[in-house]
Amino acid sequence: MGPLTDRALALDAADPLAKVRERFVINDEFVYLDGNSLGRLPKATIERMRSVVEDEWAHELVLGWSHWLDIGLDIGAKLAPLIGAAASEVVLCDQTSVNLYKLAVAGLRHSGRTDIITDEGNFPSDRFVLGAIASAAGGRLILAPEDPTAADVRSLATTNVGLVSFSHVGYRSGAMLNAAAVTQAAHDAGALMLWDLAHSAGAVPVELNAWGADLAVGCTYKYLNGGPGAPAFLFVSEALITELEQPMSGWYGHEDQFAMAAKFIPAGDIRRFVVGTPPIVSMVGADEGIRVTAEVGMAAIRTKSLALTDFFIEALGTMPQHGFTLITPGGHEERGSQITIQHPEGYRISLALRKAGVIPDFRAPDLIRFGFTPLYTTFGEAAQAADVLDRVMSSREYEDFEAIRMGVT
Amino acid sequence: MGPLTDRALALDAADPLAKVRERFVINDEFVYLDGNSLGRLPKATIERMRSVVEDEWAHELVLGWSHWLDIGLDIGAKLAPLIGAAASEVVLCDQTSVNLYKLAVAGLRHSGRTDIITDEGNFPSDRFVLGAIASAAGGRLILAPEDPTAADVRSLATTNVGLVSFSHVGYRSGAMLNAAAVTQAAHDAGALMLWDLAHSAGAVPVELNAWGADLAVGCTYKYLNGGPGAPAFLFVSEALITELEQPMSGWYGHEDQFAMAAKFIPAGDIRRFVVGTPPIVSMVGADEGIRVTAEVGMAAIRTKSLALTDFFIEALGTMPQHGFTLITPGGHEERGSQITIQHPEGYRISLALRKAGVIPDFRAPDLIRFGFTPLYTTFGEAAQAADVLDRVMSSREYEDFEAIRMGVT
Numbered sequence: 001m002g003p004l005t006d007r008a009l010a011l012d013a014a015d016p017l018a019k020v021r022e023r024f025v026i027n028d029e030f031v032y033l034d035g036n037s038l039g040r041l042p043k044a045t046i047e048r049m050r051s052v053v054e055d056e057w058a059h060e061l062v063l064g065w066s067h068w069l070d071i072g073l074d075i076g077a078k079l080a081p082l083i084g085a086a087a088s089e090v091v092l093c094d095q096t097s098v099n100l101y102k103l104a105v106a107g108l109r110h111s112g113r114t115d116i117i118t119d120e121g122n123f124p125s126d127r128f129v130l131g132a133i134a135s136a137a138g139g140r141l142i143l144a145p146e147d148p149t150a151a152d153v154r155s156l157a158t159t160n161v162g163l164v165s166f167s168h169v170g171y172r173s174g175a176m177l178n179a180a181a182v183t184q185a186a187h188d189a190g191a192l193m194l195w196d197l198a199h200s201a202g203a204v205p206v207e208l209n210a211w212g213a214d215l216a217v218g219c220t221y222k223y224l225n226g227g228p229g230a231p232a233f234l235f236v237s238e239a240l241i242t243e244l245e246q247p248m249s250g251w252y253g254h255e256d257q258f259a260m261a262a263k264f265i266p267a268g269d270i271r272r273f274v275v276g277t278p279p280i281v282s283m284v285g286a287d288e289g290i291r292v293t294a295e296v297g298m299a300a301i302r303t304k305s306l307a308l309t310d311f312f313i314e315a316l317g318t319m320p321q322h323g324f325t326l327i328t329p330g331g332h333e334e335r336g337s338q339i340t341i342q343h344p345e346g347y348r349i350s351l352a353l354r355k356a357g358v359i360p361d362f363r364a365p366d367l368i369r370f371g372f373t374p375l376y377t378t379f380g381e382a383a384q385a386a387d388v389l390d391r392v393m394s395s396r397e398y399e400d401f402e403a404i405r406m407g408v409t
Numbered sequence: 410m411g412p413l414t415d416r417a418l419a420l421d422a423a424d425p426l427a428k429v430r431e432r433f434v435i436n437d438e439f440v441y442l443d444g445n446s447l448g449r450l451p452k453a454t455i456e457r458m459r460s461v462v463e464d465e466w467a468h469e470l471v472l473g474w475s476h477w478l479d480i481g482l483d484i485g486a487k488l489a490p491l492i493g494a495a496a497s498e499v500v501l502c503d504q505t506s507v508n509l510y511k512l513a514v515a516g517l518r519h520s521g522r523t524d525i526i527t528d529e530g531n532f533p534s535d536r537f538v539l540g541a542i543a544s545a546a547g548g549r550l551i552l553a554p555e556d557p558t559a560a561d562v563r564s565l566a567t568t569n570v571g572l573v574s575f576s577h578v579g580y581r582s583g584a585m586l587n588a589a590a591v592t593q594a595a596h597d598a599g600a601l602m603l604w605d606l607a608h609s610a611g612a613v614p615v616e617l618n619a620w621g622a623d624l625a626v627g628c629t630y631k632y633l634n635g636g637p638g639a640p641a642f643l644f645v646s647e648a649l650i651t652e653l654e655q656p657m658s659g660w661y662g663h664e665d666q667f668a669m670a671a672k673f674i675p676a677g678d679i680r681r682f683v684v685g686t687p688p689i690v691s692m693v694g695a696d697e698g699i700r701v702t703a704e705v706g707m708a709a710i711r712t713k714s715l716a717l718t719d720f721f722i723e724a725l726g727t728m729p730q731h732g733f734t735l736i737t738p739g740g741h742e743e744r745g746s747q748i749t750i751q752h753p754e755g756y757r758i759s760l761a762l763r764k765a766g767v768i769p770d771f772r773a774p775d776l777i778r779f780g781f782t783p784l785y786t787t788f789g790e791a792a793q794a795a796d797v798l799d800r801v802m803s804s805r806e807y808e809d810f811e812a813i814r815m816g817v818t
Binding site for chain 1: 434436438441443446447449450454455458459461462463465466467468470471472473474477503504505506507510529532533534536537538540541542545628630636637638639640656657658659660661663667668669670671673684685686687688689690691692694768770772773
C-alpha cells in the first residue's frame with residue numbers, strides 16, 4: 001500500500017457518508033466508477049419493487065391505481081428540493097428526450113421565435129431533438145462551443161432565438177456551467193432557458209429557481225440510482241406552467257382526466273406536461289433512489305463529491321503522464337461529479353481497465369469517464385482505480401485489446 | 410346453483426385454456442373482469458423482474474446493457490406474430506400516446522396533407538393528440554361517428570386528409586371494426602391508416618399486414634398482462650419504415666447510436682422510431698406477458714373469448730332487463746373481448762359490484778365494461794358476475810352509494 005492508499009483509507013474512515021454505502025447492494029466484484037451512466041441498486045428498491053408487483057399489482061389489480069395515479073407528482077415533489085424547485089413545478093414521466101421534446105416545442109412556440117441555441121458538446125439526443133424542433137419551426141439550431149458560457153450565448157443570440165438549452169454538466173467533459181449567468185444571458189436575449197440535468201440531479205447542487213430557469217429535464221438512472229431506464233423528470237417554473245402548451249396532449253394532461261371529454265383542456269398545473277400512463281414498476285425505482293438522495297441531502301453529497309474528484313485528480317498527478325489529457329476543469333465551481341481523461345487509445349484502455357476490475361465509461365471517440373457517486377463511491381476505490389490505470393498504462397496491457405468502438409449508455 | 414352456473418362449470422371443465430390460468434397469480438379475492446384495463450400478474454414475471462433487478466442491475470451494473478440494449482426490438486419480434494406483422498416492423502418503446510404522436514406526425518408529414526380523420530368515440534388521448542397534430546399542421550381533425558365504418562371514411566375523406574386513425578376495438582363499446590375495409594377506404598382516399606390496438610393486442614386476431622395497415626400502436630398492460638403502465642409498442646409497415654421521419658430524433662434512433670455523431674442520420678430500420686433509454690424493469694414485464702400470450706396463440710384465445718362473451722351476453726338475457734342497454738355488438742365479427750352495458754346509474758352500479766366482489770370498469774358518463782381475458786377468466790366467473798349484477802339490480806343496493814364520478818385507467 002502506497003501513501004495514496006493510506007490517505008484513502010483515512011478519508012474513508014472519516015467520511016460522514018460511509019454508512020450510506022450500506023444502503024446499496026455492493027459485492028465488491030469491481031471498482032464501479034460508472035454511476036454517471038447507471039447508478040447502483042438501493043437495497044430498499046428490492047422490497048419496494050417486490051411489493052408493487054406482488055402485493056399491489058397481483059392483489060389490488062386495477063384498484064392499485066389508487067396508489068399509482070399521482071405517483072409522478074409525488075416523486076416530483078420529493079425530487080424538487082434537490083434541484084431548487086417548488087414541489088408544484090416538478091413531475092416524473094416519460095424518458096428524458098421525450099420530456100426535452102415536450103418542453104422545447106412548448107417553449108419555442110411560446111417565444112414566438114424559430115431558433116434554438118445549444119452547444120456542440122451537448123448529448124446527441126439533445127442536439128438531434130432540438131435541431132429537429134428548430135427545423136420544423138422554420139428556424140435553425142445554433143451551436144455554441146462545447147461547455148458554453150454566458151458570453152457565448154450573448155455573442156450567438158439573435159432576435160430569432162427563442163430557446164437556449166444546455167446540459168448543466170457536460171456528459172463528455174464533466175464541466176459544470178455557470179447556470180445563473182447563462183440563464184441571465186438567455187433572458188437578456190429574450191429567450192427561455194431549458195436545462196438538461198442528466199449529469200446534475202443528485203450529483204451537484206442545482207438551484208433552478210435561484211438561477212431563474214424556465215424549463216428543465218433530467219434522468220433518474222444515473223446519480224439518482226433509479227434503475228436502468230427509470231423514468232425522467234421535467235420542471236417548468238411556476239409562472240410559465242399555464243402559459244405553455246405541450247404538443248402531446250394526452251389524457252393525463254387534461255384538467256379532468258376521467259371525464260373522457262370531447263375537448264382537450266390542459267390541466268392548470270404541472271400535470272399538463274404528462275401524457276399517459278407511466279411505467280409503475282420502473283417509477284418506484286426512481287422513487288426509492290430519490291428517497292436515499294433526499295435523506296442525505298445535496299450539501300453533504302457535494303462536499304464528498306469534490307473531495308473524491310480532488311483526490312482522483314491528485315492521484316492522476318502522482319503518476320507518469322501516460323499521454324492523457326485531463327479535460328475536466330480543476331476549479332470546484334466548474335466541475336460536476338465526473339473526471340474525464342482523453343487519450344487516443346481511450347477505447348482500448350477502458351477495456352483493459354474493465355478486465356482489471358475497474359469500470360469506467362468510454363465515450364467515442366477518445367474519452368474515458370470516471371463517475372464518482374458520493375452515496376457509495378469510496379476514496380479507496382478512487383485510489384484503486386488510479387493504481388490500476390497507472391499499471392495498465394505502464395505495462396501497455398491495453399494493447400492486448402482490439403481497437404474497435406465500444407459504447408454503453 | 411342455477412342452470413347458468415352448471416353450464417359454466419361444464420364449460421370450464423372442457424376449457425383447453427384452463428391450465429393457463431395457473432400461470433397467473435390468482436387469489437380469488439374477487440371476480441376480476443377488468444383485464445381490459447390492467448391484466449393480471451404472470452407468475453413468471455415475479456422471477457424475471459427479481460432477476461433483472463437483483464442479478465443484472467445489482468451485479469452487472471452498466472454491463473447489463475449487453476442484455477438490455479435491444480430489448481425493445483427483441484420483445485417487438487415476439488409480439489409481431491400476434492398482430493400479423495413481421496418481426497422487423499415492431500418495437501417496444503415509450504407509452505402508447507407518445508408512440509401515437511411519433512407515428513401520426515411522421516405519417517401526416519409523409520402524406521403532404523394536413524387533415525386527420527378519427528372518431529368521436531376514440532380514446533381521449535387519441536382524439537386530443539391527433540387534434541393537436543392536425544392543428545399544428547394547419548389542418549383539422551375530422552370526427553367520424555363512434556365505431557366507424559369504411560363508408561364513414563369514404564364520406565368524410567377529402568384530398569386534405571392524410572391520415573386516418575381509429576381504435577380497432579373501441580374502449581367504450583367493445584365493438585371491433587372491419588379493419589381491412591377501413592384501411593382500404595383510407596388508402597382509396599390517399600391517406601395512411603394508423604391503428605390503435607390497445608384493446609386488440611392479445612385480445613382479438615390482428616392482421617396488420619393482411620389488412621394493408623401502414624402504422625399501429627398499442628399497449629401491453631391490458632390483455633398482454635405486462636404490468637401497470639408497461640411500455641407500449643409501435644408498428645410501421647416495412648415499405649414505409651425508411652420513408653418516415655419521426656419528430657423525436659433521439660440517439661436510440663440514430664443509425665450509429667454510440668458514434669455520438671454531429672448529425673442525426675436515422676437508422677435504416679424500425680429503430681428510427683425509438684427515442685431514448687427504455688424503462689427496463691417495466692419492459693421485462695411486457696416481455697413476460699407477451700410470452701404467455703404467444704405460447705397460447707391467438708386462435709385459441711379468440712375461440713375462448715367469443716365463448717366467454719357469448720356466455721355473458723346470454724346470461725344478461727336471462728335476467729330482468731333492469732334498464733340496461735347492451736351496447737357491444739352481437740356479431741362475432743364486430744366484437745372485441747369486452748362487453749359493455751349502459752345504464753344511467755352506471756357509476757353507482759359499478760361501485761356496488763365492486764363491493765360485492767366483482768370488479769368491472771366504469772367509463773364516464775354511464776358505461777360499465779366487463780373485460781374477458783381468456784388466459785385467466787373462467788366461465789364460472791362470468792356466471793358469478795351475472796348473478797351478482799342481477800342481485801345488485803334487483804335489490805337496488807347500488808342506491809347505497811354516492812353518485813359521484815369515478816374512474817380508473
